[in-house]
Amino acid sequence: xIELTLLARWLRRLRRSSVGxxxxxxxxxxxxxxxxxxxxxxxxxxxxxxxxELSPELERMLGDALMEHGxxxxxxxxxxxxxxxxxxxxxxxxxxxxxxxxxxxxxxxxDPQINAFTMPGGYIGVNSGLVVATTNESELASVxxxxxxxxxxxxxxRGMTEQSQNRGVLVASLVGALLAALSGSGNLxxxxxxxxxxxxxxRQLGFSRGAEQEADREGFHMLTAAGYDPRGMVQMFRSLMxxxxxxxxxxGTPFAQSHPQxxxxxxxxxxxxxxxxPVHHQDSADYWFVRAKLRxxxxxxxxxxxxxxxxxxxxxxxxxxTVRSAAWYGAAYLAWQMRDTAKAxxxxxxxRADGDSPEIDELSITLAGDAHDGAAALAMxxxxxxxxxxxxxxxxxxxxxxxxxxxxAAASTFLxxxxxxxxxxxxMRKLLAQAYEQLGKPVEARRTMAEYYVHTGxxxxxxxxxxxxxxxxxxxxxxxxxxxxxRDLRQRLDTERALLKQFKVQP
Ligand SMILES: [Zn+2]
Numbered sequence: 264x265i266e267l268t269l270l271a272r273w274l275r276r277l278r279r280s281s282v283g284x285x286x287x288x289x290x291x292x293x294x295x296x297x298x299x300x301x302x303x304x305x306x307x308x309x310x311x312x313x314x315x316e317l318s319p320e321l322e323r324m325l326g327d328a329l330m331e332h333g334x335x336x337x338x339x340x341x342x343x344x345x346x347x348x349x350x351x352x353x354x355x356x357x358x359x360x361x362x363x364x365x366x367x368x369x370x371x372x373x374d375p376q377i378n379a380f381t382m383p384g385g386y387i388g389v390n391s392g393l394v395v396a397t398t399n400e401s402e403l404a405s406v407x408x409x410x411x412x413x414x415x416x417x418x419x420x421r422g423m424t425e426q427s428q429n430r431g432v433l434v435a436s437l438v439g440a441l442l443a444a445l446s447g448s449g450n451l452x453x454x455x456x457x458x459x460x461x462x463x464x465x466r467q468l469g470f471s472r473g474a475e476q477e478a479d480r481e482g483f484h485m486l487t488a489a490g491y492d493p494r495g496m497v498q499m500f501r502s503l504m505x506x507x508x509x510x511x512x513x514x515g516t517p518f519a520q521s522h523p524q525x526x527x528x529x530x531x532x533x534x535x536x537x538x539x540x541p542v543h544h545q546d547s548a549d550y551w552f553v554r555a556k557l558r559x560x561x562x563x564x565x566x567x568x569x570x571x572x573x574x575x576x577x578x579x580x581x582x583x584x585t586v587r588s589a590a591w592y593g594a595a596y597l598a599w600q601m602r603d604t605a606k607a608x609x610x611x612x613x614x615r616a617d618g619d620s621p622e623i624d625e626l627s628i629t630l631a632g633d634a635h636d637g638a639a640a641l642a643m644x645x646x647x648x649x650x651x652x653x654x655x656x657x658x659x660x661x662x663x664x665x666x667x668x669x670x671x672a673a674a675s676t677f678l679x680x681x682x683x684x685x686x687x688x689x690x691m692r693k694l695l696a697q698a699y700e701q702l703g704k705p706v707e708a709r710r711t712m713a714e715y716y717v718h719t720g721x722x723x724x725x726x727x728x729x730x731x732x733x734x735x736x737x738x739x740x741x742x743x744x745x746x747x748x749x750r751d752l753r754q755r756l757d758t759e760r761a762l763l764k765q766f767k768v769q770p
Contacts, residue, residue: 369407400550644665
């Protein structure tokens with residue numbers, strides 16, 4: 264447990280030393296070990312070599328484990344609309360990278376600070392405050408493109424090759440916590456920082472200047488190739504610098520003096536933009552609705568909800584079309600949170616007058632469900648699903664409406680199809696397992712939960728679920744299938760433990 268304590272202490276120090284985070288403050292880039300992993304062609308070595316190798320598999324494993332813990336963090340926003348939109352944007356961008364087959368998953372955390380951060384394994388966290396601070400979709404895409412740039416250049420793995428004593432301690436702590444968790448003897452949560460802490464790291468402890476410039480360059484390329492307006496990157500950089508100067512606490516030093524490399528990076532991007540023909544990017548409706556939702560979610564108490572609600576109404580009065588619709592949707596969402604159903608309904612009517620989105624339908628379904636009008640909720644959910652067959656949020660609303668209407672069999676059939684539609688999405692598996700449980704199919708329920716845990720990186724828990732399924736089953740065929748699955752997972756666990764042990768150095 265000493266490793267966990269060390270990690271916690273170090274994280275607290277980072278937290279204190281934070282002076283206004285700028286995009287790319289990355290705690291998990293500090294999760295660093297000396298290694299001599301094979302350098303991909305074209306990437307110079309950024310550190311000295313040592314005995315162990317950091318493979319993409321290990322990086323993904325660390326990322327999965329951090330996410331598995333992170334999903335329980337109170338600041339983590341578990342919202343399918345937000346997840347789907349941000350991840351789609353990240354994947355659209357990475358598709359334009361030279362090695363575009365990389366895993367990217369983007370998620371949001373509830374934090375008003377303007378920041379984004381990268382974790383091992385292609386996981387990218389975006390603060391709600393950053394999304395809210397953007398004024399168009401290209402600005403948001405520019406930050407995500409920069410973070411995807413860190414992923415495709417494997418900066419975390421490269422950072423792990425740096426031989427700093429503090430980093431070594433931190434990595435040993437991380438690996439120790441992970442090993443304990445994998446053997447089922449430790450609580451990963453004890454050793455991990457919250458996402459909020461993760462984002463609030465002093466830039467000096469984050470990526471190097473070279474890595475930041477590289478991420479800017481790669482990000483810029485992906486941004487423009489994907490059709491976004493590159494001026495979004497310039498605007499975003501300016502507002503990041505502005506917000507950092509506002510957050511600056513180190514004795515009133517002007518931001519430009521204390522952060523010369525940010526000025527340099529901004530002018531590099533400006534030069535690139537000047538050499539390009541102007542690009543007009545049409546913001547998607549999803550951008551405006553997800554932004555409104557995050558703005559509403561970010562308001563944590565009654566007072567701020569009231570304030571944000573009046574801001575939404577002011578926006579709605581000055582805007583038109585989709586922007587107006589999304590502002591009314593935001594007001595409706597807040598009214599629903601404040602249990603003002605009448606206001607929520609009237610704001611939703613205004614939202615519908617100018618626009619159309621899965622989020623509007625989902626909120627209507629929720630309101631009908633809250634009013635115990637299960638039949639109306641189900642009818643709306645069916646209609647919404649017919650309209651938005653790609654929306655995970657609407658799929659979730661329909662599955663819930665079916666369950667609430669007591670049609671668990673239909674819910675399970677629907678969820679089985681959604682698991683096939685989105686095999687990488689853990690959420691649908693969890694709901695399917697619940698449906699199986701309600702249908703009196705405990706073996707299927709545990710098998711499905713095991714798949715859920717495999718997809719969230721919790722292998723020991725997955726094994727436990729399979730063992731329970733094995734004990735409950737009376738079918739010889741199913742029993743031998745389960746035996747084989749348990750064997751496979753145990754092998755995978757052994758491999759992962761062996762991989763991690765290579766990194767378990769004494770601090
Ligand atoms: Zn960065």
